[in-house]
Amino acid sequence: MEMINTPSPDAAVEILAALAQSSRLAVFxxxxxxxxxxxxxxxxxxxxxxxxxxxxxxxxxxxxxxLVAERREGRSIIYTVRFETxxxxxxxxxxxxxAEEGSGAAIAxxxxxxxxx
Amino acid sequence: MEMINTPSPDAAVEILAALAQSSRLAVFxxxxxxxxxxxxxxxxxxxxxxxxxxxxxxxxxxxxxxLVAERREGRSIIYTVRFETxxxxxxxxxxxxxAEEGSGAAIAxxxxxxxxx
DNA sequence: GAATCATTTCCATAATTCTAGAAATATGGA
DNA sequence: TCCATATTTCTAGAATTATGGAAATGATTC
Numbered sequence: 419m420e421m422i423n424t425p426s427p428d429a430a431v432e433i434l435a436a437l438a439q440s441s442r443l444a445v446f447x448x449x450x451x452x453x454x455x456x457x458x459x460x461x462x463x464x465x466x467x468x469x470x471x472x473x474x475x476x477x478x479x480x481x482x483x484x485l486v487a488e489r490r491e492g493r494s495i496i497y498t499v500r501f502e503t504x505x506x507x508x509x510x511x512x513x514x515x516x517a518e519e520g521s522g523a524a525i526a527x528x529x530x531x532x533x534x535x
Numbered sequence: 536m537e538m539i540n541t542p543s544p545d546a547a548v549e550i551l552a553a554l555a556q557s558s559r560l561a562v563f564x565x566x567x568x569x570x571x572x573x574x575x576x577x578x579x580x581x582x583x584x585x586x587x588x589x590x591x592x593x594x595x596x597x598x599x600x601x602l603v604a605e606r607r608e609g610r611s612i613i614y615t616v617r618f619e620t621x622x623x624x625x626x627x628x629x630x631x632x633x634a635e636e637g638s639g640a641a642i643a644x645x646x647x648x649x650x651x652x
Numbered sequence: 653g654a655a656t657c658a659t660t661t662c663c664a665t666a667a668t669t670c671t672a673g674a675a676a677t678a679t680g681g682a
Numbered sequence: 683t684c685c686a687t688a689t690t691t692c693t694a695g696a697a698t699t700a701t702g703g704a705a706a707t708g709a710t711t712c
Contacts, residue, residue, distance in 0.1 A: 431557050437632070438551035439700085443544065446632060453635045459659060469702050474660050476700090493658050493709045504633055508625070515554070515563060516621055518570045556670085576689060586672050591690055593670090610679045610688045654712090661706070668699070676691070682684085 422509045423502065429484075430510045433503060436483035441468055442476045449486060449499040456489070456498035539626045540619065546601075547627045550620060553600035558585055559593045566603060566616040573606070573615035 425433060437443050444466045449457060457465070463473045477497060480486045484503040489496050542550060554560050561583045566574060574582070580590045594614060597603045601620040606613050 427557070427560065431555055431560055434551050434555035434560075438548055438555040440544065440548050441700090443548055443551075450632055450634070451636055460657090463659095470659065471661080471702055471704090472700075475702095478660090479699095490709085493656095495659065501633070504628075508628060508633065511621075511625065515567055516618070516625065518568055558670090577687090580689095587689065588673070588691085589671055592672095595690090596669095607679085610686095612689065655710100656712105657708100657710080659706105659708085662704085664701100664703100666699100666701075668697105670697070671695085673694100674692085677689085679686105679688080681686090 420502075423506045424509045424513065425503075425506050430507060430514075433483045433485060433507045436480050436485055439476070439479075441466060441472070442480055445473070445476055446480060446485060446499065449497055454498055456496040458491075458494035458496055460494065462497065537619075540623045541626045541630065542620075542623050547624060547631075550600045550602060550624045553597050553602055556593070556596075558583060558589070559597055562590070562593055563597060563602060563616065566614055571615055573613040575608075575611035575613055577611065579614065 437446060445462055448462060448465050459470065459473060459477065462477075463470045466473070468476070477486065477488075481488060485500055486497050487500050489498070554563060562579055565579060565582050576587065576590060576594065579594075580587045583590070585593070594603065594605075598605060602617055603614050604617050606615070
């Protein structure tokens, strides 16, 4: 049973910042959409429509935040999403930004779309 | 039954960017912690430890992203969290960044901490 | 080991964001 | 009205982030 690794506040900021830029969010969503198959850098550049050098800059940022992993395959470098990091961010936000203190009510209240009864 | 208003990608970036700065995240967490009571700007500045002019800059940013609301009370301006916006962000992330396409599996898979079986 | 393809690194520039003092604005009370 | 308090706006400088062309690196094939 995989444990969720909730990030420190600093790490949370880093992850949020990585996602808080339109090209990067687009890149990340593309990677999410293909799951563990991943995408080569060039393919991402084509899909998202940014020059490869800019893309590389953004991929470095996402990698640094732990949001993506890379593996080399032939001449390509394949990027994949790291869902654990994303799950950690969700856990952080749920715990710290979605409900007041303690009250593990965050998840329940989120799922029920809800204000208190 | 309150509906969740999922933000557009641009709005999502704006909300993420608002949270992706340590002072602002700290401000937001303070506001979450006090719920609908809210906090006066001065009180926030004291708790977070930033000069009031800097704080004002950050509050403007959070307000612009829809993450906080303000109301005047005497000479103070009281800030409160807007949970709807936060819920919208969570919904966006769940739908777009936590699982591949369609498969409303995102919530379930998040709650079960889980990779596929 | 040249030619080619994929990607990154380097670099300069542009753009944005952050910081905080000082001045301005708004409210409430003597 | 005058004064104190609360907060914002203005401003300028510092710092960070983003952009994209050109050169460098790595891998593959012949």
